[in-house]
Amino acid sequence: MGGPAKGVIDLYSRRPLDWDQDRGRTLIEKPWLDAFLGHVPAAGSVLDLGCGSGEPIGRYLIEQGRAVTGIDAAPGLIDLCRSRFPDHDWRVADMRSLDLGRTFDGVIAWHSAFHLTPQDQRGIFAVYARHLAPGGVLIFTSGTEEGETVGQWRGEPLYHGSLLVEEYRTALAAAGFEVLANRIGDPETGGATVWLARARVAA
Secondary structure: OOHHHHHHHHHHHHOHHHHHHHHOOOOOOHHHHHHHHOOOOOOOEEEEEOOOOOOOHHHHHHHOOOEEEEEEOOHHHHHHHHHHOOOOEEEEOOHHHOOOOOOEEEEEEOOOHHHOOHHHHHHHHHHHHHOEEEEEEEEEEEOOOOEEEEEEEOOEEEEEEEOOHHHHHHHHHHOOEEEEEEEEEEHHHOOEEEEEEEEOOOO
16 A cells, blocks of 8 residues: 555544544444344454444444454554553554454445455455455445545544455455345445445355
């Protein structure tokens, strides 16, 4: 990940408290999280890729009784998670090369994988697949058109990448997932494009 994309980790590493403040605590994602948790056992395990500061999504997952392992490449954000939820597992790592050697009942990548380049996003489906137990459920957000954009956050450039909607669908199928729900530009979540998919169980 080079060019503007390379700056994402540096930006969040330098400004964890700003990110935490701007993220707020409003859980507009709740309907989707509830749909996701409906497929995760009551005391099941969830891997949160790009967990940020653990607020508000990590907190909600924990309050719903799930054991959370959170991954983020920004050490300051992981420090916030550890201070807030010390009974859960928080690790500084790059999701693109992640291999924890175990599987989870659910994997979430909410507003995180869309900071990867299109090429890196093509590789992230293998990461999802190797961390999900058979029948486990995945939820993530994406763009809709292949390409790269650089916006602004607090006066600094912030990178986003995307694939075509149909490529996400094809990549999920190739990685062994069936799509349970997909909404493009969901107005209830600020226009996010959301995917909910389940890892197929071998016959």
